[in-house]
Amino acid sequence: MTAMKILIVDDSITIRRIISTALKTVGYSETIEASNGKDALAKLANGNVDFIITDWNMPEMNGLDFIKEVRSNPIYSSLPILMVTTRGTEHDVIEALQAKVNSYIVKPFTPQELKEKIESILKSVPVNTP
């Protein structure tokens, strides 16, 4: 098991549980959850988050605004962010990349795909706990 704390941001409790289970399956057991961007910012402020997995479509603060907010803070500028969403148009992906998301997965995904994406991000961005 890897001692990396992953923040899962999704308004669907089902998806949060699915991501959490998938992460456990591939060796990441420490997770915390938030139901939207606003909630996630509060959880992030509590500290010790090493990696963020976020959805796009969420109430109150959507994933894209959340990422922009995170990236605007110098403390979190290099925090790895993986977007996991149903939005899969070319325009969506480009918009997310322009918001400085590290990688992107279109649902549905497998635990193996999740693992490969996380590992790929971690290779390029060293974990930097704020």
Add this chain to the structure above:
Amino acid sequence: MKQQDLDNILQKAADLQVFCDYGQRTLPILDEISSLMREISPAIEDLKAVVEVAIVNIPRAANQLDRVKQATSQASHDILNTLDRMVVTLDEVLTGVSSGMITKELDTQTKKMSAVVKMLVEKSGWDADIVQLAEAWESHLQSLKMSGPTNNLERLLKDLQSDCTEIMMALQVEDITQQHIGAVMGTIEAVAEGLRKITMGFFDTGEPQELSIDLPLPVSPEMVGEQERKKMVESLLDKARAGEL
């Protein structure tokens, strides 16, 4: 009578002549318009009725879709709870099997039984019936080894755990469906709002309404193939890494 008054009268007569000529020409058109209005009036009434029914029924349909969303969400939640319990139980059993608790117990009992059978054979002085019992016991042991219930147990349990994870992953479809339903609901609600605005502006006899129909249609997940979509995402990620975006 002055010349100017006479000119005025003549001018008015000329105007009247023009008006009459104009009337002669426009009367048939007005008749046609009137006739057309009489013809389309029932159709407008029908349309009004249809729109009114639609305005009532569309929110009902949206409400039904919302109930489908809630029921699906609850069902997914229940399935996840059950799967969680199964995974925990499988974990406990797997821990027992992996530590050899079950196999050791079975092995001990088997050895005890074999020792008893062997002792019976020797004590009976190789009695034919006892020897037959010993042979039957040996065959039984062989068949146990061939079917290998304990040897395969760990693998079977791991397979079951993997199946549970696969079922959990398949439940992602619930979220995808929810977003599609949400998009459909948003669309039909926007259509209902548009119809409402049309009826207010077109059918009502009261204050004229501004006919501004702005239908903000919701974003729907793309319906293209999963594999094509993933390829496109990977291609864009590669371009981004290469600084080509």
